[in-house]
Amino acid sequence: MQKRIPKIQYITQDHPQLSHSDQARLAFEQGIEAVQIRMKDSCSNDILKEATLALQYARQFDRILIINDSIEFAKEIGAHAVHLGLNDTSIDEARQILGDDIIIGGTANTFEDILLQKSRGADYVGLGPYRHTTTKKNLSPIVGIGGYREIIRQMNEKKIHTPIIAVGGILLDEIEMLQQTGLYGVAISGALLKTLNNQTHE
Template sequence: MKISQLHYITASPEQAEAACRAGVDWVQLRVKNRNTADWKALALETLAVCRQYNARLIINDNVTLAAELGADGVHVGKEDLPVAEARRRLGDSVIIGGTANTLDDIRAHHAAGADYIGLGPYRFTTTKEKLSPILGLEGYRHLLTTCSSEGISLPIIAIGGIEVDDVPALLREGVHGIAVSGAITREPASQVPAFWQAIQTATSFSILENR
């Protein structure tokens, strides 16, 4: 199962459309403080956008809605339904991601059968209401080094206030990719290609280094 190296997080079908048009191939719909009907309506619109652009749709937190809509996957937070229960409900063909901030979080998601881990925050961000302790580059280095020594090879997606200039250093530490909200929402037409270029350049450099 291929996990994209660029995840876009939004609550808006219109923003998802602009990002997909600019080249995003993975959208996580994160809806907060809306009733069930509104959430479903937003999800249906976003699903239509993702299908039009051949992008994957991941529903944040809501396993029931992800199953009902036939979304590509679900992402569960630290205070949401456990990964193991989401897997039991959705089966093996659906992508399941989990939020992590500590080594214990990563170990638990790995043991429960997550397909990828959203690890962060990298720096302070206003898009998350309950922010976990900031990791910074040193935090990623420590966690990824330990994961490697323990044989944990799940794709790690860095998240939290990430800008284009942060990409090379993060990928050098071993993250698989990045999740972005604000930077892409502000200017999708320029930021999406810039993020992809930074990811591709850093990935190519890493391959050359390891030859």
């Protein structure tokens, strides 16, 4: 079965007015293909509640819901996808638990990381950060536009076709430029959140 890997995904973040499920609903309403629920500092009950509600919105709009880090929550609610960092449960282990149908993405900072995540069976790889971002602690070295071009060149040379998603501090007007490097897609957070927040106050 051909998996539907989204080209644009929105990553939720803590916000004083908008819950994570609110952000998911607003993003889906704006036509965003996928939302990744990322609640690093929340308790299990809150994550489960927000993710379950966000999944209802995803089904309503025929979109994709990604759970960050937790294969347990992804399995419990029946999410479409899970995204795993380099230090989380490895993708091949997660695959044994979640099965072949779910989309599993992995994080990378270098070409070597991409090779590792590909060897583990990643359906896509989130490569970043593009620039400095305040939404993530313990940030890896900045990749930048030149870094993306070089890594895509290396992938083409090795005939590696894993979809690469740029992530980290991306502005809305930079999406097209980044896709022109040969990247498969982008993940956005803060830039889109400002837009979504403004709409709720109009």
